[in-house]
Amino acid sequence: MRLQSHPFEPIRCVPGGFFVVPHNDNEAQVTAPPIIEARGLKRNFKARGAKGKTIEAVRGIDLSVREGEIVGFLGPNGAGKTTTLKMLCTLLTPTDGSATVVGADLRRDPVEVRRRIGYVSQAGSTSPEAKVGEEIVSHARLYGIDKKVAIERGKELLTALDLADIWDRTCGSLSGGQRRRLDIVMGLIHRPRLVFLDEPSTGLDPQSRANLWNHIRKLRDELGTTVFLTTHYMDEADSLSDRILIIDHGVIVAEGTPAELKKRVSGDTITLTLRTEADAAGSSAIAARLPGADAPVAEANVVRFHVPDGATALPVLLGDLTKAGIDAIGVDVNRPTLDDVFLTLTGRSLRD
Amino acid sequence: MTFIRDTWIIFARAMGLSLRQPLWVLIGLLQPILYLTLFGPLLQTVAATSGFQGDAWQVFVPGLLVQLGIFGGLFVGFGIIAEWRSGVIERQLVSPASRAAIIAGRTLRDVVVIVVQASVLVGAAYFMGLRVPVGALLIGLVLVALLGAAFSFISNAIGIATKSEDALAPMVNTLALPILLLSGILLPMTLAPAWLQVLSNFNPFKHIVEALRAVFRGDFGDPIVGIGLVLAVVLVVLGAWMGSRVLAAQTK
Numbered sequence: 001m002r003l004q005s006h007p008f009e010p011i012r013c014v015p016g017g018f019f020v021v022p023h024n025d026n027e028a029q030v031t032a033p034p035i036i037e038a039r040g041l042k043r044n045f046k047a048r049g050a051k052g053k054t055i056e057a058v059r060g061i062d063l064s065v066r067e068g069e070i071v072g073f074l075g076p077n078g079a080g081k082t083t084t085l086k087m088l089c090t091l092l093t094p095t096d097g098s099a100t101v102v103g104a105d106l107r108r109d110p111v112e113v114r115r116r117i118g119y120v121s122q123a124g125s126t127s128p129e130a131k132v133g134e135e136i137v138s139h140a141r142l143y144g145i146d147k148k149v150a151i152e153r154g155k156e157l158l159t160a161l162d163l164a165d166i167w168d169r170t171c172g173s174l175s176g177g178q179r180r181r182l183d184i185v186m187g188l189i190h191r192p193r194l195v196f197l198d199e200p201s202t203g204l205d206p207q208s209r210a211n212l213w214n215h216i217r218k219l220r221d222e223l224g225t226t227v228f229l230t231t232h233y234m235d236e237a238d239s240l241s242d243r244i245l246i247i248d249h250g251v252i253v254a255e256g257t258p259a260e261l262k263k264r265v266s267g268d269t270i271t272l273t274l275r276t277e278a279d280a281a282g283s284s285a286i287a288a289r290l291p292g293a294d295a296p297v298a299e300a301n302v303v304r305f306h307v308p309d310g311a312t313a314l315p316v317l318l319g320d321l322t323k324a325g326i327d328a329i330g331v332d333v334n335r336p337t338l339d340d341v342f343l344t345l346t347g348r349s350l351r352d
Numbered sequence: 353m354t355f356i357r358d359t360w361i362i363f364a365r366a367m368g369l370s371l372r373q374p375l376w377v378l379i380g381l382l383q384p385i386l387y388l389t390l391f392g393p394l395l396q397t398v399a400a401t402s403g404f405q406g407d408a409w410q411v412f413v414p415g416l417l418v419q420l421g422i423f424g425g426l427f428v429g430f431g432i433i434a435e436w437r438s439g440v441i442e443r444q445l446v447s448p449a450s451r452a453a454i455i456a457g458r459t460l461r462d463v464v465v466i467v468v469q470a471s472v473l474v475g476a477a478y479f480m481g482l483r484v485p486v487g488a489l490l491i492g493l494v495l496v497a498l499l500g501a502a503f504s505f506i507s508n509a510i511g512i513a514t515k516s517e518d519a520l521a522p523m524v525n526t527l528a529l530p531i532l533l534l535s536g537i538l539l540p541m542t543l544a545p546a547w548l549q550v551l552s553n554f555n556p557f558k559h560i561v562e563a564l565r566a567v568f569r570g571d572f573g574d575p576i577v578g579i580g581l582v583l584a585v586v587l588v589v590l591g592a593w594m595g596s597r598v599l600a601a602q603t604k
Contacts, residue, residue, distance in 0.1 A: 089446055091603050111448050119446040123439035129372055130365075138365040142358060142447040186443065 033103070035194050035226050036065040036088060040097035043083050057083040059250035060097065065228060067193065070220050072241030073230040074338065080250040081230040082122075082198060088228070089119045089196055102194050115143065118187035118195035118225075122202055125183045128172025132158075132182060135171060136189060143190040150189065157185040160222075161215050177208030181215060188225070195219070197229040201236055213240050234338035244338070248346045262336040267292070268310030270317070272303040273330035283328070286320045310335065355450040362444070362457025370461060380424075380465060384473035387416050388480060398539070409482035414492065414564035415537035417470055418557060421496040424466040425503025426528055429511030429520050432458065436515055445603060455512075455595040459504040466500035467493055488567045491577075495564055498584035505591030509598040531557050556583045 041061040047053040058080040065071050075081050086092040088101055090110040099106040102116035126135045133154065140150035158164055161181040166174065174182060180200065187195055200216065201209040217240065219225045231237050237244050238258045246254040246261070254261060272287070274280045280303050284296040287305050290313050296305035307313040310333035321328055371377065396408045435441050444454050470493055474482070506527075511520055532538070534548075535557040541549055552558045563580020571577070 091442065091446060093604055114446060114448045117446075119443075121439045121442050121446075123437070123442060125439045125443040127369060127435060127438050127440055130369055134365065134368060138361060139443065139447065141361045142444065142449040144448075183439075 032067055033100075034064040035067045036063065036099065036101055036228065038063045038088065038097065038099035038106075041084065041087055041094050041099060042096040043080075043087055043092060044095045056250055058087070058094075061247075061250075061252055063245060063252065063255075065194075065226060067226050068220065068224060070216070070227040070229070070240055070242050072237035072244045073228065073247060074234065074237040074244050074342075075230075075232065075247035076342075077232055079232075079247045081232070081247055083250075084247070085196055085198055085228070085230050089117060090114055091119075102192075115190070116192055116194065118190070118192035120183045120187040120195065120197045120200065122199040124179065125186045126171035126179070128170065130171050131167075132169055132171055132174075133167040135182075136186060139186050140189045145190060153189060153191075154185065157188055158182075160218070161185055162211075175208075177204050177211060180204060180208075180212060184215070184219075188219075188223075191223075192225070194226045194228065197227060199230055199232070201231070201233065209236070216240060234342070238338050246342060246345065248342075253345050254341070258338065261338065261341050263308055267294075267306040267308045268313075268336065269304065269306055269332075269334040270310055270313065271330075271332040271334070272317075272328050273332075274301045274303070274326065274328055277301055279326050282324060283321055283326050286324060286326075287317060289320075290317060354448075355453050355456075358449040358453035359457045359460060362449070362453055363460040364457075366458050366461035367464065370465060377465075380469055381472050384416065384420060384469055385476050388473065388476050392477075392480060409477055409480065410484060410568040411540075411565060413474065413477045413482055413484075414568050415535075415561055416473060417492050417496050418499060418535070418561045418564060419532065419537050420470055420473065421466060421499025422503055422531060422557065423528065424469065425462060425500045425505075426507050426524050428458070428462045428504045429507035429509075429524070430517055432508045432511040433515055433517055433520065436512065441512070441602075445599075451599050451603075452592075452596040455505065455508050455599050456592070458508060459501055459592075459595070462504035463497050463500045467497050470496040484568045485570055487572070488570065491567050491581075492564055495560065495581070495584055498581075498588050499560070502584070502587035502591040505588070505595040509591070509595045512602065513598045531555060534558060535561050537561055556587065560584055 039062055041058060042056070043058040044054040044056050047055050061080075061084055073081050073084065083092060087094045088099060088106070090106065090113050094107070101113045104112035104116060106113055125139075126132070133151070136154035136158075137147055137150045140154065141147065145153070155164075155167065158166060161184060163178060163181055163185065166178065166182070171179060171182065184195075184197070184200075187197075197216070201212055204212060213236070216227060216229070220227055227240075229236075229240065241258060243257055244255065244261060245252050270287070272280075272283055274283060277298075277300060280298045280301050284298045284303050284305075287293055287296045287303060290307055292308040293313070294306045296303050298304075314331070314333060318328065318331070392408070392412060395412045398408075432441070441454065445451070474489055474492065507520075507524065510523055514520055514523070534541075534552040534555040536552065537557075541552045541558060544552065559576060560580040560583055563574075563577045566572075566574040566576050
C-alpha cells in the first residue's frame with residue numbers, strides 16, 4: 001500500500017531493478033481524497049424500435065475508490081457494469097450525476113481524465129496485422145510521450161508482464177493470454193495511477209487466467225496502480241479484489257471485502273454428524289448457544305446451522321460438546337461463495 | 353496544435369499498416385492500369401463518334417480519375433469496422449487524442465494511397481498517348497485527393513456509425529451507383545434523354561468530371577473549372593463534418 005507524496009508525481013522506473021515507487025507518506029494516505037468519487041451516476045439509453053422508451057442501464061451509482069485498492073465491480077451480464085466503467089473512462093457521457101477521477105472532473109474536463117487513466121477494454125486494443133512495438137509506440141505518442149521513451153517503457157512493461165521478445169511480432173500471432181497482457185501494457189504505457197480493466201479474463205483458459213491475476217496483483221503491489229475491474233466471474237472478484245461492489249439492475253446492492261460480504265450475508269454453514277439422534281438433539285441445544293448462531297436443524301443424526309464465522313466457532317463448539325460428553329464423528333464447515341451472497345441479495349444466481 | 357500532431361500519429365500508424373500489406377498495394381496500383389488497358393481502347397471509338405469534346409484520353413482519363421477518387425474513398429469504411437472490432441478505435445478514443453484526428457489521420461492515409469494510384473494511372477496514360485499540360489495534371493491530382501478525402505470521411509463515418517459490414521456494403525453501393533451512372537464518367541450525358549440530363553445536373557460529380565475534362569483540354573478559364581473545384585471542397589468539408597460528428601457521438 002503506498003501513495004505518492006505529490007498527488008500527480010509519476011512512478012519512476014529505473015534500469016536494472018524493476019520499479020521504484022516514490023517514498024511512502026503515511027499521513028497522506030489517511031487524508032488523501034479518493035481516486036474515484038462518483039455521486040448519482042446515471043445513464044439512460046434510448047430503446048431501439050420502441051418509440052420514446054428509455055432503458056435505465058445505470059440508475060444512480062455512488063462509489064468511492066481509494067488509491068492503491070483493487071476494486072472488483074461484480075454483477076451479471078447486463079447489470080450496468082460496463083456502462084458504469086465507460087462513463088468513468090469518458091467513453092460514455094453520464095445522463096446525470098457527477099464524478100471526480102484522479103482529481104479531474106469527469107464532466108468538465110474529460111481530456112484530463114483521459115490523460116490520467118488507463119483503460120483495458122474487453123475488445124482488445126491492437127490490430128492483428130500490426131507489430132507489437134509499433135502499436136505500443138504509436139499509442140504512447142498520443143499521450144505526448146516521445147518515441148525513445150516509449151520504446152524504453154514499452155519493453156520494460158512487456159518484460160514485467162512476461163512478454164519480453166514479442167516486440168517485433170505481429171499482434172495477431174500472440175496467444176489469447178499474451179494478447180490480453182499486451183492490452184494491459186498498452187493501457188499502462190503513460191503510467192496512469194488508475195487503470196480500468198473491463199472483464200480482464202473473459203475467454204482465457206484457466207492457466208492464463210491465474211497467470212493474468214498474478215500480473216494484476218503485481219501491478220498494484222509493485223507499481224502502486226489502483227485497479228478497478230469489472231467481472232461477472234465470482235472467483236475472479238473473490239481472488240483479486242480488496243473490495244467488491246456488487247451491481248444489479250443498475251444499482252450497487254452491496255459493497256465490502258470478499259470476506260465481509262460473505263460473513264454479512266449468509267455466514268458459514270456448520271454440519272455436525274453424531275452417533276445417535278439423542279446426541280443430535282443434545283448438540284443442537286449446545287450449538288444454539290454459540291454467539292450469532294441461527295436455529296440448528298437436526299435431521300436424524302445430522303445437525304446443520306449457520307454461524308457468522310465458522311473458523312472461530314468450531315473450537316468452542318467442539319469443546320462444549322466434549323464437556324457434555326457428546327462425541328461428534330464428523331464436522332464440516334462450508335464457507336459461502338460470492339454466488340451465495342449474490343443469491344441472498346438479489347434472489348438470483350450470478351450464473352443465470 | 354494537438355489536432356495536427358495527433359492526425360500525424362494516426363496517419364503514420366495507418367500508413368505503416370497499409371504498406372505492411374504489399375498485395376493490397378499492388379492490387380490497388382493494378383486497378384487503374386486495368387481500366388486503361390481493358391477499357392481505354394473501347395473508348396477510342398466511342399469518343400470519336402459521340403458527344404465528347406477532345407481526344408479519347410483527354411475525355412477518358414479525367415473520368416477515371418474522378419472514379420478513382422470516389423471509389424478509392426468509398427470502400428475504406430470496411431477497414432475502420434475491423435479496427436473498431438479489434439478495439440483500436442476505442443483505445444484511441446480513451447486517449448487524450450483529438451477526436452477529429454482519429455478519423456482525419458485515417459483519411460489522410462487513404463488520400464495518400466489514392467493520389468499514388470492516380471499518379472500511376474496518369475503515368476500509364478501518358479505512355480498510351482495522353483498529352484495534357486502539367487498544370488492540368490496537378491489540378492487533376494488535387495481533385496482526386498479532394499474527392500478521396502470526402503468519400504473516405506463519409507465511408508469511415510458510415511462504418512463507425514453502423515459498425516457492420518452488412519450495413520455498409522449496401523449503403524456504399526446505393527451511393528456509388530447513381531453517382532457513377534449520372535456523372536457521364538463512362539458515356540457523355542449529352543447522349544441521354546432530356547429528363548436524364550436534368551437529373552444528372554443535380555449530381556455534383558458530373559460537374560466535377562466536366563471541370564477536369566475542361567482542364568485536360570487546356571480550357572483553364574472555363575467557369576466549370578471553378579465550380580468543380582468548389583464543389584469538391586464543399587464535399588470534403590461535408591465529409592469531415594460528418595466524420596467528426598459520428599466520432600464524437602461514439603462517446604455521447
